[in-house]
Amino acid sequence: MSATATPLGADVAADPRSTRRSRGSDKSRAEAKLGWYLAGPAFVILVLVTGYPIVQALYDSLFSYRLTAPADREFIGLRNYGVILTDTLWWEALANTALITVVTVAVELVLGFALAMVMHKVLGWLRPIVRTAILVPYAVITVVSAYAWQYAFALTTGFMNAVVPGVGEDFDWFANKWTALLVICLSEIWKTTPFISLLLLAGLAQVPSDTIEAAKVDGATAWERLWRVTLPNMKASIMVALLFRALDAFRIFDNVYIMTQGAAGTQTVSALAYNQTISRLEIGLGSAVSVLLFVCVLAICFIAIKVFKVDLARARGEG
């Protein structure tokens, strides 16, 4: 697809009519045409790589279909959804996913804001060092982060039991649902807070410094300045950061797969879909879980846009 896209785009860009300032609707028609020639290939790929799977998943989810027994494929309507929605495993996975999303996003917002404040205030030679350091967790792949945190806490390899106060030598973090989820959250938070803090840093830079100075002169304390001036001015960037991270956290898979494989009641929605499809080859059930996950993501978007009024134009970078 790229092979045809590149020369096509280049041809049109070379066409003098399209960029020259001429007059009237001729020009705007040519501009529209050029716009679609240039943006078209990327747009088509975006639509194909996600549009096809979701339509196919919707279709497959209506069948009882196991890859090992393709001859037994049978249309069963919405029964897969019935099976899933009446299974406690689904609700546990959904609850875990929601819990991980809420906890990690909340912690990351506060921690990310603190990191952004430090990056904003620190000057001189420390500034590039801090900004480089913050990129390390962002660059490290999630799987590596998952192994690092797993080894640090695991009963066989970990040093954490000796470090964390009140925890016995032989405490197994991964045998208990809540402590296993805690370690999963820690890895997730470590890896993704830098991204949030960079988005917030961009928001901080937009807060007019003379307003803050004025508040200072008027006798506002640092705490009041933060809540009355800085945060309201950053509302839009906070909302966008929040939406992005919430949607990302809701897809959590890598950390769970590496650390627990869903054991000890730590299953998440993505891990459940993976187990059904790839491990058990239950295409019908797996597709139904995938569709339900997609519906959850749509719901989060809907709530964010309608209830929290997240500015989509800003999210699109139109500012």
Place this chain on the structure above:
Amino acid sequence: MGAMSTKEKAGWYVGALLIVLYAIVPVVYILSMSFKSESDLSNRQFFPTTWTGENYSGIFAGSGSELFLPALRNSIITCLVATLIAVVLAMFAAYAIARLNFPGKRLVLTSALAVAVFPVITMVTPLFNLWRRIGLYDTIPGLIIPYLALTLPISIWTMSAFFRGIPWDMEQAAQVDGATSWQAFRKVIVPLAAPGVFTTAIIAFFIAWNDFVFGISLTSTSRAQPVPAALSSFTGSSYFVQPTGAISAAAVIVTIPVVLLALVFQRRIVAGLTNGAVKG
């Protein structure tokens, strides 16, 4: 920002130090794990008692190399090709978005946004099925195509944001001076746009390199399996030996290129990330 008192300054400096510690301790830990000998791996301490390179020789020359070396090759090829395709396509799209007025501009940006938040696992089930039917399962092209779904959206935004900041008037000025549109584009705009394109490529590469879901779902052998997927299928030298050492060493190796990129291009990556999602 006015004058800061010494005490206040010291506070921010301590904060900066904490950030550095926060960022590097887990990385240092996995690095330290990778230098532990087999007996040290279960010593439950941060550092090894004796430093050894045996885990590295294991994955480069020993029993782990059959899994690791092809995986490294697969990861490098897949991620570079996916990044290249995504950046070229996104460059044209971003040019159109930043520069032209055409109906459907917002549609392109909104679909990029929608694809970016689309649950990856929802793509996996149908692709797994389709790829098996048409022979793309366990092949490098079979990974590159879904990687475009990961890399294209962020490439489109990041570059659109960069391109909006380019003084396009200079192109017209060059044309007034007698250059053709194409010359003006190549001689004036390309040098201005290159840093943005380059930064976008780094960010897209990071995202492709980080993939795990497609890697473990759409590949099964060393023909196409990328490193993150290979990491999770390492086995110890015997059933009773955990592959901790091999995983740690391989984890360090996949971390080196991305951390180096982050260190060298820190300023650009920060600008790219903050421009792309929230206009600075």
